[in-house]
Amino acid sequence: HRPPSSKSNSIMSLYSGLGGGGGPSAHSDILSANPSNPSSQNALIEEIKRRGRACVVSKNYPDADSLYGKGIEVLSSLLKEEANKKDIAIFYSNRSLVRMQMGKIAEALEDADHAVSNDPSYVKAHWRRGQASTACGNTSQALSSFERALALDPSNKALKKEVQVAKEKKEREEIMLKEAAEAAAKAAEEVGGDADVYDDVMKDVSKPNTKTIKTTKMDDKTNGKKSTTTQASSGTTVKDTGSESEFSKSDHVRGYKIRSDGTKTSFFDREISDDAKKLIGDIAPKKLDSSGASDDCAPKPIGAVSGGTSAWNKAGTWEERDVTPWAIETLTASLLSAEYVLPPGSPSPGAIASVSKVSKLEGNASHASVRSKKKYIYEFALTLEWELTLGDAVTQKCTGEVTFPDIDGTVELGEGYDIVKYKVDASTPVGTGPLLQRFVRDGGLRESVHKAIDDWVRLFRATY
Numbered sequence: 402h403r404p405p406s407s408k409s410n411s412i413m414s415l416y417s418g419l420g421g422g423g424g425p426s427a428h429s430d431i432l433s434a435n436p437s438n439p440s441s442q443n444a445l446i447e448e449i450k451r452r453g454r455a456c457v458v459s460k461n462y463p464d465a466d467s468l469y470g471k472g473i474e475v476l477s478s479l480l481k482e483e484a485n486k487k488d489i490a491i492f493y494s495n496r497s498l499v500r501m502q503m504g505k506i507a508e509a510l511e512d513a514d515h516a517v518s519n520d521p522s523y524v525k526a527h528w529r530r531g532q533a534s535t536a537c538g539n540t541s542q543a544l545s546s547f548e549r550a551l552a553l554d555p556s557n558k559a560l561k562k563e564v565q566v567a568k569e570k571k572e573r574e575e576i577m578l579k580e581a582a583e584a585a586a587k588a589a590e591e592v593g594g595d596a597d598v599y600d601d602v603m604k605d606v607s608k609p610n611t612k613t614i615k616t617t618k619m620d621d622k623t624n625g626k627k628s629t630t631t632q633a634s635s636g637t638t639v640k641d642t643g644s645e646s647e648f649s650k651s652d653h654v655r656g657y658k659i660r661s662d663g664t665k666t667s668f669f670d671r672e673i674s675d676d677a678k679k680l681i682g683d684i685a686p687k688k689l690d691s692s693g694a695s696d697d698c699a700p701k702p703i704g705a706v707s708g709g710t711s712a713w714n715k716a717g718t719w720e721e722r723d724v725t726p727w728a729i730e731t732l733t734a735s736l737l738s739a740e741y742v743l744p745p746g747s748p749s750p751g752a753i754a755s756v757s758k759v760s761k762l763e764g765n766a767s768h769a770s771v772r773s774k775k776k777y778i779y780e781f782a783l784t785l786e787w788e789l790t791l792g793d794a795v796t797q798k799c800t801g802e803v804t805f806p807d808i809d810g811t812v813e814l815g816e817g818y819d820i821v822k823y824k825v826d827a828s829t830p831v832g833t834g835p836l837l838q839r840f841v842r843d844g845g846l847r848e849s850v851h852k853a854i855d856d857w858v859r860l861f862r863a864t865y
Contacts (some may be wrong), residue, residue, distance in 0.1 A: 469496035490520035497529040509533040721769040728766035739853040741845040754846035758786040781808040801825040
């Protein structure tokens with residue numbers, strides 16, 4: 402989250418300008434670039450990272466896919482250095498995320514495998530592999546990947562949750578497989594211990610995502626009896642034209658059984674005997690009569706809130722309160738107070754860079770109480786209009802805007818915040834570009850904005 406250094410500014414200028422375009426050719430300069438020396442190769446890689454991140458934030462996944470693919474292509478020729486292997490692992494991991502969002506599950510898993518292969522110590526590579534494996538239905542492989550990621554980052558709460566969910570899912574699958582095996586054994590026993598029936602059932606239950614299409618129609622040739630055709634994904638077709646009480650071998654696969662009255666029903670249908678019905682009695686819905694209700698049955702008002710927790714929440718479980726209006730008002734005030742004075746020795750000492758307007762501030766904020774512990778939840782995206790006055794305030798004023806897409810609790814205080822758009826207005830004096838990059842985009846005013854946001858977070862925690 403640290404702003405790039407002045408050295409990286411000159412590198413970025415090789416491939417980026419002040420504005421950004423859209424459409425299919427927005428990144429043609431990058432995708433067609435063919436750097437021939439280490440300096441230009443490094444500049445290209447940094448620019449791909451910057452543009453790829455912006456595409457992911459704006460959910461432009463096809464462009465992000467193309468950009469990360471270009472990064473992999475460039476780095477593939479430089480894999481002799483260990484640092485390049487770590488970079489290519491990052492590109493593969495990022496492209497795996499992008500392809501997951503695009504629904505390219507198999508390609509996402511393949512990219513995650515490449516990321517793990519290039520850098521086995523990269524936590525997100527194993528994480529992406531777990532997510533892609535889950536989407537492919539391979540729970541065992543997903544659990545293994547999540548556990549490896551957690552071993553590399555034991556304090557990661559999100560990974561702990563992924564491991565827990567994968568374990569529970571695997572346990573459910575094992576229970577279902579065991580129940581299916583028992584049902585298959587029972588079905589085989591009912592037809593005289595036919596091993597083929599057992600094998601057929603286990604083959605079907607072992608196939609993931611097996612679908613069955615069933616059609617029923619009246620057949621004149623069978624004297625009005627139902628004719629049922631069932632076609633499974635394996636392509637086999639079985640036809641039963643007899644009465645409902647007659648079974649073929651495949652009926653056990655479909656899970657049918659015979660009721661006491663001779664009719665055929667689902668294996669899971671539970672038949673209630675006459676004796677059981679007498680014990681249960683009349684269970685038909687009845688209208689309640691409130692005329693004879695006692696005062697003890699009357700609803701009682703809930704007590705007032707005390708100690709930061711509602712009276713109904715005696716167990717101290719999760720209770721959340723929305724404070725978005727307060728957050729927007731106070732965060733706006735904090736941002737408008739941000740300014741930076743250019744130091745002596747700079748091209749324009751004494752010039753002031755400041756936030757002139759918060760043109761966009763969207764998001765929400767709330768605080769929660771769970772078992773006497775406070776949690777502060779906030780997520781905002783904001784766009785600021787800025788100005789830098791040089792000498793004569795009338796003729797030497799630089800203006801523009803900058804966007805911060807992710808102001809939330811995942812960013813530690815002091816880390817700084819990413820930007821995705823930086824714009825300089827056309828009325829800005831010519832030749833001030835390097836000055837603005839140094840004291841507005843990458844440092845100076847940007848650092849003052851970071852401090853204003855951090856101060857607001859501290860105020861949020863102190864107020865509630």
